[in-house]
Amino acid sequence: MNNVSPQFSYRLEPFFELSPDLLCIAGYDGYFKRINPAVSKLLGYSMEELYSRPINDFVFEDDKIETAQKREQLTKSNPLYYFENRYVTKSGEIVWLSWTSLPADDIQLIYAVAKNITHKKKLEEERNSLLANLTTINKDLKQITYTTSHDLRTPVNNLLAVFSLIDSSKITDPDTLDFIGVLQKSTESLKDTLNNYVDILSQKESLNEQLELVNFDASLNSVKNSLKSLIETSKTEFEIDFSELEHVHFNRVYMESIFMNLISNSIKYSKKECNPIIKIKSGIETGKLRLIFSDNCLGFDMNLVKDKIFGLHQKFSNHSDSKGIGLYLVHSHITSLGGKITVDSKVNEGTTFTITFRS
Numbered sequence: 001m002n003n004v005s006p007q008f009s010y011r012l013e014p015f016f017e018l019s020p021d022l023l024c025i026a027g028y029d030g031y032f033k034r035i036n037p038a039v040s041k042l043l044g045y046s047m048e049e050l051y052s053r054p055i056n057d058f059v060f061e062d063d064k065i066e067t068a069q070k071r072e073q074l075t076k077s078n079p080l081y082y083f084e085n086r087y088v089t090k091s092g093e094i095v096w097l098s099w100t101s102l103p104a105d106d107i108q109l110i111y112a113v114a115k116n117i118t119h120k121k122k123l124e125e126e127r128n129s130l131l132a133n134l135t136t137i138n139k140d141l142k143q144i145t146y147t148t149s150h151d152l153r154t155p156v157n158n159l160l161a162v163f164s165l166i167d168s169s170k171i172t173d174p175d176t177l178d179f180i181g182v183l184q185k186s187t188e189s190l191k192d193t194l195n196n197y198v199d200i201l202s203q204k205e206s207l208n209e210q211l212e213l214v215n216f217d218a219s220l221n222s223v224k225n226s227l228k229s230l231i232e233t234s235k236t237e238f239e240i241d242f243s244e245l246e247h248v249h250f251n252r253v254y255m256e257s258i259f260m261n262l263i264s265n266s267i268k269y270s271k272k273e274c275n276p277i278i279k280i281k282s283g284i285e286t287g288k289l290r291l292i293f294s295d296n297c298l299g300f301d302m303n304l305v306k307d308k309i310f311g312l313h314q315k316f317s318n319h320s321d322s323k324g325i326g327l328y329l330v331h332s333h334i335t336s337l338g339g340k341i342t343v344d345s346k347v348n349e350g351t352t353f354t355i356t357f358r359s
Helices: 013-018 037-043 047-052 061-074 118-165 174-202 216-226 228-234 252-268 302-308 326-336
Strands: 022-027 032-035 080-088 094-104 109-116 212-215 237-241 247-250 277-285 288-295 340-346 350-357
Touching: 022 037, 032 037, 032 047, 037 047, 061 080, 094 118, 118 174, 174 216, 174 228, 174 252, 212 216, 212 252, 216 228, 216 237, 216 252, 216 277, 228 252, 247 252, 247 350, 252 326, 252 350, 302 340, 326 340, 326 350
Parallel strands: 237 277
Antiparallel strands: 022 032, 022 109, 080 094, 094 109, 212 247, 277 288, 288 350, 340 350
């Protein structure tokens, strides 16, 4: 039931005068016929100035032609929705407006509402600039990685050539033979890693096409062999459990790089009073494929590091080998393939990294 009397007359004037949006009535001749105070307030012109000059005089120079074309369409009874153009205020500032305009052909008037979207446009511009910078940085990082990997192969090949010239039959000390064997195996592993990085960076296929079924145990053993000397010297202990989840679709080189950086960091930042203990467990939790890596080392003050922990060149230790690159690479490898990584840590109690793979 309608409780409003037919004789009741709505007062529309306050609605028109108080609206924060720009309300306009324009003629087919290109002049404002009625505007609300919001128009004058935004553009900085008096009502008299706005009424006395063609609307296109207030439009930004680069948008005049398109605006005139849209207005021409309106005079042909074609409504206009969400048209964006720029106006110039009396002080010279450029503002962005989004217009919805409806023509009334019988009285040759255009009823229009505009919203000030200048802030939105500035945010878009800042975002696009940031994306452009990130794209450039990403390309530079890829190029640096490619160049470094490529250039390092020469000295590595030279080192392997030296090993081939060593006559092990003339070496009688077993410890020396073991040392040479470990060094040769590590160098061969380094060569394979460098070759893999060069191959990946040279490919033009998408990262999804580089996915393969990666065995956690095989990847970990490959890394442990490469770090054998470091692991033995530091007396690092491992507790491994891949029984619940043995494989995951990922990139093998990335997986080995993740293990390499996390294990190296655990050993590098171990406590002097105890041997490093590294626990690595894979599993499925609420349908998510996860890898949990934890240690008993120095840990971080999470209140201090917060979201900086995976940043490039972010260092939280005075250790001479700290470069702020390892965790950045770990995060990059995981997120580039649709996964995510979280960290929980306490000072002198160790750190736990939880990696969630894309299902």
